[in-house]
Amino acid sequence: MSINHFISDVYYVGLRDLKHYLKQRVRIMATLIQPIIWLVLIGNLMSGLTANPFTLRFLNAPSYLDFMAPGVMVMTTLFTGLFAGVRVVWDRRLGILQKMLSTPLSRAAIPLGKVAAAVVQGNIQVLIVILTAVIMGVTFKTGLAGILFILIFISLFCSIMASISIALSVNIRNMETFFALMNFITMPLMFTSNAMFPVEAMPGWLKLIAKWNPISYAVIPLRTLVTSGWDWTVIWQSLLILSFFVLFFLAAAVFFFKRARA
């Protein structure tokens, strides 16, 4: 098993998933519209509600829209990442996974390729969110260089979520179970994080949960880049923590995938 073969394996597994993604027009439309709904509807509504000095002190941002934009980016990525496992369940049901496993394709390359495809999707979608946010008047304090960093954070976060999704999907045989499990994970994760609401406004117990919520780790650096500026301590810390989780969950995804029965 040479390293060239391994890279080629990851590339073609990922390419296949991306080809599928690009052929799903309805899904692409939905991912285009979803952030617009979040930002335009909820963003505008909450901006009106929170346009007073008292609330803005909690938000630590020019408006709720500025505060919310990084949260929407992370949430969009969360869904895209957690969707990665769907492809494993489908491929297994249709026998395509078994067909792939009977070829010399590296076992580890299959989960890694699927994660890579999810990361590309996540970046496309976050770019759309950023574009929508800019059009709606959100100012990115760190400019274009900041957006580059945002995409790096998004890629790390998307890898974590996609790995978790794949690790969970390997022993699931039907779609209904998978979606139920994903719903069970996403909703509590989202609403106990700092994505939508400032931690400062939360009661003590919720604050504690939000502090340990993995979503918060992705939201904090993004929000810093959008609303405050180049705070390198926050950026380096987040990069380190997220990279550690990426390695951990990628390893977990590969481990569970290799162990699963064909």
Added chain:
Amino acid sequence: MNNIIEIKNLSKTFPGKIQAVKEISFSVKQGEIFGFLGPNGAGKSTTIMMLTTLHLPSSGTALVSGYEIKKSPGKVRIQFGYVSQDLAVDDRLTGYENLFLQAKYYHIPRKIAEERINSLLKLVELEKRAKALVETYSGGMRKRLDIACGLIHRPKILFLDEPTLGLDIHTRRQIWQYITDLRDKEGITIFLTTHYMDEADSLCDRIAIIDHGVIKVLGTPRELKSKLGGDVITLDIALKHIKKIPKVIKLLKALAKIKQIKTDKTKITIVALHAESIMADVLKIIQKNSITLEMVMLKTPSLDDVFLSFTGHSLRDEAGSREQAHKARRMLRRIRS
């Protein structure tokens, strides 16, 4: 001829102590079409999945083209092409894309891959539809594409799991023709599973009958039929007289020349040398006991009769496992022809 596959005491026990395959041993010769015949759930697919390194055997060994399946799975995987019963082609991609990705999974360089894809598309007569999405293909076209995928790396062995499951009779014959051509022209060894008697009979050089994870008998179709040792008389007793069957059998057994009598529900199968000479006596017994017959038949043995004789039940009555039935239904839904 050399043995290209050698299997020794291969067993597979799934969690829950379901023993799907029990200590089977046999070998497949290079260049032959070898058929694995048995009802759903007999252990056919499990055996193929062990040979294709998808399942680890619980015990025993197998050599595929000289490589041991547990010790060097990587080497084994290059030796064979595997066409599962799932019609595992990618709906959302074109036929060409399916083949190209498959070539890349075998690390075939782009130039060579393109050449091979074009010649394979010609072989399975899909050149004109190569750029169309597989979604728009009929069941037979999908199967042909799947077989082409299995051939992309020029394997020595092709594993075909239920190659004609769910296909109409015309398409089935077409697939048989491709399989025979592959063996005749390319010299590829074919290992196929089937639960169709006619498929095994007309396609395979040698057949192994497998039931409940055990190989009951192995040989050429002709050998198996001659093992029965005669012709076959089949009597189908009317359901209302089903209680008289034991008595009739006792009387029949007293007749000379009869080699074997088996019953399967209302059906009595008698194997006898020169069966036509005892037909009159058989009918006399039926008449004396005033039994109504639904059907009487006298014929030279078919594989059906061989199967019944070696397994004690007929192949067609097998209901199959729930998962199997589910799989078949799912697949039929995917086929649009």
